[in-house]
Amino acid sequence: MEKSTVFNNRLLPYLLLLPQLVITVVFFYWPASQAIWQSFLREDAFGLVSEFVGLENYQALFAQPEYYRSMLTTVIFSTLVAALSLSIALLFATQADKNLKAAPAYKTLMIWPYAVAPAVAGVLWFFMFQPSLGMLARPLRGMGLDWNPLLNENHAMMLVVMASVWKQISYNFLFFLAGLQSIPKSVIEAGAIDGARPVRRFWTIIFPLLSPTTFFLLVVNVVYVFFDTFGIIDAVTGGGPAGATTTMVYKVYADGRLGGDLGGSAAQSVVLMVIVIALTAIQFRYVERKVQY
Amino acid sequence: MVEHRPLTDFIAYAVLTLGVFIVAFPVYLALVASTHDAATVVGGHMPAAPGSRTLENYYRAIFVGGARTSREPVANMLINSFISAIGIAVGKIFISILSAYAVVYFRFPFRKTAFWIIFITLMLPVEVRIYPTYKVVADLRMLDTYAGLILPLIASATGTLLFRQFFMTVPDELLEASRIDGAGPFRFFWDTLLPLSVTTMAALFVIQFIYGWNQYLWPLLITTQDSMQTIVIGIKKMLVTTDELAEWQLAMATAVLAMLPPVAVVIFMQRLFVRGLVQTEK
Numbered sequence: 001m002e003k004s005t006v007f008n009n010r011l012l013p014y015l016l017l018l019p020q021l022v023i024t025v026v027f028f029y030w031p032a033s034q035a036i037w038q039s040f041l042r043e044d045a046f047g048l049v050s051e052f053v054g055l056e057n058y059q060a061l062f063a064q065p066e067y068y069r070s071m072l073t074t075v076i077f078s079t080l081v082a083a084l085s086l087s088i089a090l091l092f093a094t095q096a097d098k099n100l101k102a103a104p105a106y107k108t109l110m111i112w113p114y115a116v117a118p119a120v121a122g123v124l125w126f127f128m129f130q131p132s133l134g135m136l137a138r139p140l141r142g143m144g145l146d147w148n149p150l151l152n153e154n155h156a157m158m159l160v161v162m163a164s165v166w167k168q169i170s171y172n173f174l175f176f177l178a179g180l181q182s183i184p185k186s187v188i189e190a191g192a193i194d195g196a197r198p199v200r201r202f203w204t205i206i207f208p209l210l211s212p213t214t215f216f217l218l219v220v221n222v223v224y225v226f227f228d229t230f231g232i233i234d235a236v237t238g239g240g241p242a243g244a245t246t247t248m249v250y251k252v253y254a255d256g257r258l259g260g261d262l263g264g265s266a267a268q269s270v271v272l273m274v275i276v277i278a279l280t281a282i283q284f285r286y287v288e289r290k291v292q293y
Numbered sequence: 294m295v296e297h298r299p300l301t302d303f304i305a306y307a308v309l310t311l312g313v314f315i316v317a318f319p320v321y322l323a324l325v326a327s328t329h330d331a332a333t334v335v336g337g338h339m340p341a342a343p344g345s346r347t348l349e350n351y352y353r354a355i356f357v358g359g360a361r362t363s364r365e366p367v368a369n370m371l372i373n374s375f376i377s378a379i380g381i382a383v384g385k386i387f388i389s390i391l392s393a394y395a396v397v398y399f400r401f402p403f404r405k406t407a408f409w410i411i412f413i414t415l416m417l418p419v420e421v422r423i424y425p426t427y428k429v430v431a432d433l434r435m436l437d438t439y440a441g442l443i444l445p446l447i448a449s450a451t452g453t454l455l456f457r458q459f460f461m462t463v464p465d466e467l468l469e470a471s472r473i474d475g476a477g478p479f480r481f482f483w484d485t486l487l488p489l490s491v492t493t494m495a496a497l498f499v500i501q502f503i504y505g506w507n508q509y510l511w512p513l514l515i516t517t518q519d520s521m522q523t524i525v526i527g528i529k530k531m532l533v534t535t536d537e538l539a540e541w542q543l544a545m546a547t548a549v550l551a552m553l554p555p556v557a558v559v560i561f562m563q564r565l566f567v568r569g570l571v572q573t574e575k
Contacts, residue, residue, distance in 0.1 A: 012395075013399035013404070017391070019391060020392040035421075091312075095308045095312075115552070116320075127545065128322060230420060235528075253420075
């Protein structure tokens with residue numbers, strides 16, 4: 001779609017574009033190309049000399065068992081967070097979609113966690129489940145369960161997942177509710193006239209009509225788990241214990257900062273870029289056309 | 294819904310109330326913890342009702358800072374958070390409304406190229422390229438400055454796409470009419486397009502304010518001085534001491550203060566928030 005009437009100035013459009021292009025080139029393209037370039041270099045311990053080593057950083061990366069472990073952690077983490085936050089949000093959204101008088105109030109009460117910073121969400125959940133003083137950790141330990149997210153890998157993962165799901169429900173709820181409200185009532189009434197009970201109507205009419213929203217949210221949720229959960233992980237577990245909650249993005253950070261392996265960190269950045277571009281491509285290829293609000 | 298039975302309504306109310314309870318519970322606990330003294334919180338027998346130390350805790354958190362952790366008072370962090378969040382929101386609106394205007398209302402060589410250069414940034418969040426970006430900012434001597442906190446985060450395409458989409462819906466007749474009245478590109482932008490864009494700008498502002506306020510990784514890397522810390526970083530740093538020494542009541546008071554501005558924005562500007570969310574994510 002193009003405008004038929006336009007201005008003819010020659011210089012002005014470039015001036016208008018200038019601020020954004022300068023910022024984009026300086027803070028986006030320059031660093032991104034540096035990351036690619038750096039992934040082919042190895043720096044000495046003091047960062048003074050760097051030599052071109054070709055694909056060595058990538059070879060070293062893919063020879064590391066820890067890297068595959070962080071991939072697996074990322075997959076488990078994203079699957080759990082996406083599955084839980086989507087299904088819980090869908091449950092709440094279907095209930096809020098039932099012409100309730102209080103539905104707008106529930107909507108307001110449900111969406112505000114979106115505004116809580118991931119790192120703050122992490123701190124809140126850590127506070128509840130901190131083994132010695134947590135309000136919810138004490139009953140768990142009282143029941144004889146040796147609950148300790150600081151030492152137990154599964155407990156740490158559960159805690160990070162819970163905090164991430166808690167924060168993501170609001171977003172999914174909002175989009176599911178919008179999706180549900182855009183389904184024409186006549187279709188549902190037709191199903192009812194044919195004798196379909198509510199549960200059956202949900203699975204055979206509503207859920208299929210909701211699939212574009214679901215798919216869109218699935219992609220958004222995976223991207224969320226990849227990047228926005230950094231603050232949660234850093235606040236709750238710091239990637240531990242023993243690397244159990246180190247996702248791929250967290251490893252880029254940890255290897256570059258604490259390990260000082262900038263070449264390896266850059267190689268990981270490049271791998272992540274490829275993954276994100278693929279995800280975005282999927283999102284635009286399949287989602288853009290179908291989702292209607 | 295088709296049928297309206299008291300039972301289904303009851304179930305709906307019950308499920309939603311449970312949901313609201315789950316959603317609010319962690320924040321309620323933080324609120325309660327911020328009103329008790331340190332011993333009550335650390336002892337693990339915190340009552341479910343608020344205590345009596347509210348004013349003292351918040352006063353200490355805001356103006357004095359932690360005793361054992363020698364942390365900055367939160368007042369300063371709040372100012373830093375406000376400056377960077379507003380800077381990010383305003384900066385993004387400014388650069389993206391101009392570039393969208395250029396892309397939609399002008400024809401010039403490399404127009405498509407410029408659009409794609411901006412568009413690609415959508416794909417790579419700052420988390421993926423943190424160290425190289427850090428190095429660029431360090432080379433530009435922007436560590437520990439507001440420019441360093443703000444500029445790298447506004448290098449993205451969401452705003453441009455949003456305004457482009459909106460400009461496409463503005464009827465062509467408006468431009469034709471302005472031109473007949475003798476208006477140039479500046480007059481048209483200022484008198485016609487900008488007033489029409491107010492809602493879109495406000496929606497983008499709400500989303501970007503929350504985004505900027507909640508930044509964590511980037512400020513963590515580029516602020517080395519305590520005086521430049523944002524509040525989200527500050528909470529985390531209050532808890533890095535061993536658990537027995539961490540002043541949880543102050544950390545929770547800080548957490549409440551850190552949640553207040555963005556949550557207030559979502560609740561009181563809900564329409565703009567929903568609109569911005571739906572449009573920017575599309």
